[in-house]
Structures are given as structure tokens and as C-alpha cells.
Amino acid sequence: MGEALEARMRDRLGRECLYVPSCRLGLYVALRHWCRPGGRVLMSPVNDDVILFVVLAAGLRPVQAPLDWRDGSLDTAAVPASVWPGLSAVITTNLYGNPDPAPELRARCDALGIPLLEDAAHAIGSRVDGRPVGSYGDASVFSLSKHTAAKTGGFLTVADPALRRPLAEARDDLLVPSRLSSELAYSLRPYAEAGVRGLRLVRAARAVMRLLGMEEREEIRMPLRADELKQALAAAPALRPFNSWVRVDMHDYRIAPGRARLRRTGRLLDRLDDRLDAHLDGTRRLLASPWGAPGPGPLQPLFRVPLLVADRDAAIAALARHRITTGYLYDPPLDDYASELFTDVSPSPEPARWFARHALPADPLKADRIITVLRESGVRPAKAPHGG
Structure with a gap:
């Protein structure tokens, strides 16, 4: 399944690659392999809520890490010394493509004898x-839904090639068969989306999707449903009780890929380097704008550039008036969203709260349009937090 895609990614990354229908399924497989149920996993509180539910489904307790307010990366220096010995694993996020401090985290994990798992969905x-990014961990997961815009598929990569077979078996045990209706819908989706955009029917289409139950988020975060979540936790580790949370935004996250998916994904993966060049160029322009906050390292081909704005909601509304949709918002942070019932809260939550409130994820491929709209709308840059 996806052998040709695996070979291309293996050449790019220099390690064994296993095709998975989605990044979230790949992460679940990795967590079940490397972590015993009941363990504690350090992760970012500014992340998709789906990832929180994947960790819970694996029978693990999320531990929210402090963040760097500038780019949302993990701030390892702010993690209390007392937290490290109790961890079973660390998951990086590489939010929007800004790398987490992988070399430092690798050294920490080696000293503790625990795995480093890299979520590289935004950072291919x-x-x-x-x-x-993705070459430091015991395992890493990549998404082809992001930079390639394939809207399906990903990779689970591993440092030890001997693990490929047991991980492939674990993956296969979780797959559901491909369906003709699903493959047809996938094949037609790009044409339908292009038609909707061309006819300027985006808002109407989204309203219809909500009525049909195809779009499950009315707010940035999905409904937590705490009472139901407690019942699901009693059955963990198991994916099925958490399916209604884990499948949000991607109901085919476990589906075995058909030929149509694999062919289209292969064509898009062939264009990845050109796409990354375009992302790099747009990232450069966005970071040079009044709202840009360049990180400490070299320029990266970011999936989204987190512009830091004083009033994020007003900026989103201004962009929407010009038919520029803002996605990949992760506010509030996961510890505020899930509370102490379902996660260990960050010991230093304010930087994450500030970042989540002010970060405007901007598509580098629309850099010039976004800069023009923000400038003409009078959007103000955010002031650095106190002590920042």
C-alpha cells in the first residue's frame, strides 16, 4: 500500500517510511507501540484538539508544555525539572512549520530513556x-494534507528499519476497507471546490455542510463533551470509543487508500519541492511585514505564517470580506479547553494563551493579498507580552 510514495519519502528523509491514511492514525500507531497505557506525554497546548484525543485514545495522560510566545515552539527551559522524570514520551508539534528544539529534546529523551515522537504535519x-524535521525522533509523522494539498494520506517514519513490519501490521489492523463512494467523492472534490470558489459560494456551501452534519465545528475547538469523554477513557487504550472526536475534519482518517487517492497523491508529491519554494517565498514576505515575528532560526517554508496581530478576530473578518479564509486556529490552549480533568496543565500557561489569542495563521501562497488586506484594514501588530 503506497510503496511508491514510501520510496519517495524515504529518499527525502533518509529513514524507513510507512504510508498511513492520515497523520493522526500514524501518531496513534506510534503511541501504542512506544508507550504503555497510563504513561504521561509532554506535548504542546497550542495544537489541534484531535491530537489531544489521539493521546487519550492511546491510554495516555497529556502533559501540556510551556511555549515560546514568539512562534509557539516548545520552551524546554521552562519545563520544571520535576516534570521530566515522570514522562513516558515527548511529542513535538513544529507548529505551522516552526521547528521545536529537536536536538535538545533528543538529548533529554536519551537521558531519560524515553521516545521522542515528532509530529511533522506542518513541517515537511x-x-x-x-x-x-522528522529525522530526530524514534518516530515521526507527516501529513500529505498540508503542503501537498492532497487532503489525504501521510507517513509514519521510524529510526529503526526493523520496526517497519510490526508497525505496518498495527496499522493494517486499524484500517477500514476502501469504499467506491468515498473514492468517487475524493476524486470529484477538487473540481467541486474549484467550482464553489469560482461562483463565490463558499459561505453557502459551508452552511449546507453544517446542515448535513459534514462540518462539525462551529467554534475553533470542537465540543469537548466531557461526560462522554469520561466514558471513553474507561475503555482506553482503544481507538473506537474516541472515533467521534478523532475523525473530526477527516472522516476517512482510517480508510485504506484506493488507486485514485494514491495516484493523485503521487502527482502532488512530485510537485512538493516547487510548492515548498513557493511557501518559502511567501513566508519571507509575510515575516517582513509589520505583523511578522521571525523566529530565532533560519527561514523555513512554513505551512502557515503566524502573524501576530492585536485583534485577531477583526483581522479574520477583514480577510473574510476578501474571500480569504483563515484556518488552523488553536485557541484556547488545550489545558484551558480540556481542564485538569483530562490533562496536566502547563506550569507557565500565559505565553501559550498570548500566542493562541494573537496568532493569525497566514497562507504563504496568498502573502501579497493578505498583506494588502491587513494594511488597508488598519490591522495593528500585537505588542509583545509583558517581559517578552
């Missing part, structure tokens, strides 16, 4: 100290 083209 990012590098740290000359190495690709």
Missing part, C-alpha cells in the same frame, strides 16, 4: 541544524 520542508 523544515530543518533543524541542517537536518529535516
